[in-house]
Amino acid sequence: MTDSTTAPEAGSTPAASAPPTASFSQLNLAEPLARAVAEMGYSSMTPIQAQAIPVVLTGRDVMGAAQTGTGKTAAFSLPLLQRMLRHENASTSPARHPVRALVLLPTRELADQVAQQIKLYAKYTQLRSAVVFGGIDMKPQTLELKKGVEILVATPGRLLDHIEAKNAVLNQVEYVVLDEADRMLDIGFLPDLQRILSYLPKQRTTLLFSATFSPEIKRLAGSYLQNPTTIEVARSNATASTVEQHFYSVPDENKRRALRQILRQRQLRQAFVFVNSKLGCARLARALEREGLKTNALHGDRSQDERLKALDAFKKGEVDLLVCTxxxxxxxxxxxxxxxxxxxxxxxxxxxVHRIGRTGRAGASGLAVSFAGGGNDARLVAEIEKLIKTKIEIEPFEYDEDMPRIREQGRFNEGRRAWGGDDPRDVMDSQRARPEGRERGPRRAAAPVDPFFDQPYEAQPRAQDAAASWEKGAKPAARSGVSANIKPKRKLAALFKEPAPAPAPAPVAAPQPETSAG
Incomplete structure (x- = not known):
C-alpha cells in the first residue's frame, strides 16, 4: 500500500505528511480514550489515521480518500471524541444531551458496525451514542433517542423518518461525518443528504470520506465543506498490493467445483463469495449448504435481523462461506x-475493487479469485483492467483428478462467444447443469394423450380454429382439452346419468280362431 497526498483542490489544503510508524501514544489522547485504544490492541496508526487525526483535532474540515480497511472509523471517531470530551456535560437530563456529532453511512450493516466501534472507543467516557437505520421497528430507536444521545450514527432514510417524527433534533450538531460518500451518491441519497444538511448549523466541522474523488464528490465537498484539508493515502481505484488476485476461466456449471477445490487446496477457513443477483445468492447458498459447507446468505431480500445474524455468525466463525450481493x-x-x-x-x-477490499485488510495478506464464465464476462474483465490499470490474465483452471471437467477449458480466451458456447436453454439458470449424455438436437416426443378423453391433445380443436369458426358465423369449437364430440351446453353429469327405462312393448292382440262360411 502506497502513501501519497494529492495535489490540493482549489480552496483546499493538503495534509501534512505523518511518519508511517506514528503511534497512538503520540496523540496525547484523553485518558479514557487512551485506555480504550490500548485495550483494543492499537499501537501504530495506519496512514489515513496518521494524516487525518491531527488535522481533525484542530477542528478543520477534511476531505479524505483511502482504501477500505485502512482504519477510517478510528481516523474520524477518536479526534471527534477527544474534542467532545473537552466540553462533556455530566447532566443526566435528555435535554442536556443534544446530538453533537452526526455520522451518516450508506448501508445498515456499515452503520451498525461503525456504531459498535464508537461505543468501544467511548466506553470509559460519559458520552452517549446511538444508531438508527431502516428495516427494523422505529420504537426502540425512538426510546433511545428520547434518553438523549450526543453521537448519532444513521442511514439517511431512517434519520429523515426520525426528524419528521421530531425524535431527532439536529440544531446543535457540531460535527458531521459523511462516510462512504461515493456509495451514498451511487444509490441515490444525494437529495436526502441535502435535506439533512439543511437542518444542521452552518458553523460546524464537516468530514467527508470517500473511496474516490469523483466529480460528483468534489461538487458535494465544494457545497458543504469550508476550505477542507485534502488527504489521500492510496491511488484512486487501486487494489491492495497485499491481495493475491487470480482470474480463472471456469464455465458456470463448474464454478462450485472450482470453489470447493480452491478452499481445500488453500486450506481456507472462511471466505466471502460474491454474486450479482439476490436470486443467484440465495440459490448458491442453498447449493453449497447441501454440499456440506457451512454457508449463509446476505442480500437485500433478507430482513435486517437475518442480515445481522448472518454477519454475527460469520464473525464468530460459525459460518465458513458468506454468499453476498x-x-x-x-x-x-x-x-x-x-x-x-x-x-x-x-x-x-x-x-x-470494493469486493476484494474485504480481504488483505490493514496490511494482512489475502486472496481474490474471480471466475470468468464467458459471454459478457470478457467485456466486464476489460473494464476492470481499464479501471485498475493492470493487465489481467485469464488462467485455465486445473481440476483435480477426482473432479472431472464438463467442458474443455480455455473457452473464455478462445471463443468468447455469446452464451459462452452453451445452449441458451441450459444457461437460463446458471445453477443447473445439463445432464451428461443429453443430446443437443431437438427431439419431438409423442403427442401427450388426454387422460379423460383418451385422444391426443393435438387432435383436439385449437384456439385459432375456434376463432376462425367464430368469424365465419359458426358456433365456436370446443375449448382445447375438451372433446369436440361433447356439446357445449351438455353438463358433465349427463355423461354419468343412468339410462331411462325402455318403454313397455305394446300388447299384442290374441289370435282369433278361423271360421268357415257355412
Whole structure:
C-alpha cells in the first residue's frame, strides 16, 4: 500500500505528511480514550489515521480518500471524541444531551458496525451514542433517542423518518461525518443528504470520506465543506498490493467445483463469495449448504435481523462461506478474512475493487479469485483492467483428478462467444447443469394423450380454429382439452346419468280362431 497526498483542490489544503510508524501514544489522547485504544490492541496508526487525526483535532474540515480497511472509523471517531470530551456535560437530563456529532453511512450493516466501534472507543467516557437505520421497528430507536444521545450514527432514510417524527433534533450538531460518500451518491441519497444538511448549523466541522474523488464528490465537498484539508493515502481505484488476485476461466456449471477445490487446496477457513443477483445468492447458498459447507446468505431480500445474524455468525466463525450481493461489498470490517471469491464478475468495475477490499485488510495478506464464465464476462474483465490499470490474465483452471471437467477449458480466451458456447436453454439458470449424455438436437416426443378423453391433445380443436369458426358465423369449437364430440351446453353429469327405462312393448292382440262360411 502506497502513501501519497494529492495535489490540493482549489480552496483546499493538503495534509501534512505523518511518519508511517506514528503511534497512538503520540496523540496525547484523553485518558479514557487512551485506555480504550490500548485495550483494543492499537499501537501504530495506519496512514489515513496518521494524516487525518491531527488535522481533525484542530477542528478543520477534511476531505479524505483511502482504501477500505485502512482504519477510517478510528481516523474520524477518536479526534471527534477527544474534542467532545473537552466540553462533556455530566447532566443526566435528555435535554442536556443534544446530538453533537452526526455520522451518516450508506448501508445498515456499515452503520451498525461503525456504531459498535464508537461505543468501544467511548466506553470509559460519559458520552452517549446511538444508531438508527431502516428495516427494523422505529420504537426502540425512538426510546433511545428520547434518553438523549450526543453521537448519532444513521442511514439517511431512517434519520429523515426520525426528524419528521421530531425524535431527532439536529440544531446543535457540531460535527458531521459523511462516510462512504461515493456509495451514498451511487444509490441515490444525494437529495436526502441535502435535506439533512439543511437542518444542521452552518458553523460546524464537516468530514467527508470517500473511496474516490469523483466529480460528483468534489461538487458535494465544494457545497458543504469550508476550505477542507485534502488527504489521500492510496491511488484512486487501486487494489491492495497485499491481495493475491487470480482470474480463472471456469464455465458456470463448474464454478462450485472450482470453489470447493480452491478452499481445500488453500486450506481456507472462511471466505466471502460474491454474486450479482439476490436470486443467484440465495440459490448458491442453498447449493453449497447441501454440499456440506457451512454457508449463509446476505442480500437485500433478507430482513435486517437475518442480515445481522448472518454477519454475527460469520464473525464468530460459525459460518465458513458468506454468499453476498454487493450490499456487503463496502465497509464491512471483518478481520482476518483470508479470501474473496467473485462467483460472478461484477457489472460495475469499481465494485470489483470494493469486493476484494474485504480481504488483505490493514496490511494482512489475502486472496481474490474471480471466475470468468464467458459471454459478457470478457467485456466486464476489460473494464476492470481499464479501471485498475493492470493487465489481467485469464488462467485455465486445473481440476483435480477426482473432479472431472464438463467442458474443455480455455473457452473464455478462445471463443468468447455469446452464451459462452452453451445452449441458451441450459444457461437460463446458471445453477443447473445439463445432464451428461443429453443430446443437443431437438427431439419431438409423442403427442401427450388426454387422460379423460383418451385422444391426443393435438387432435383436439385449437384456439385459432375456434376463432376462425367464430368469424365465419359458426358456433365456436370446443375449448382445447375438451372433446369436440361433447356439446357445449351438455353438463358433465349427463355423461354419468343412468339410462331411462325402455318403454313397455305394446300388447299384442290374441289370435282369433278361423271360421268357415257355412
Amino acid at each position: 454487493d450490499v456487503a461489498a463496502r465497509g464491512l470490517d471483518i478481520k482476518d478474512v483470508p479470501a474473496v471469491f467473485n462467483f460472478d464478475i461484477p457489472f460495475n468495475a469499481e465494485d470489483y
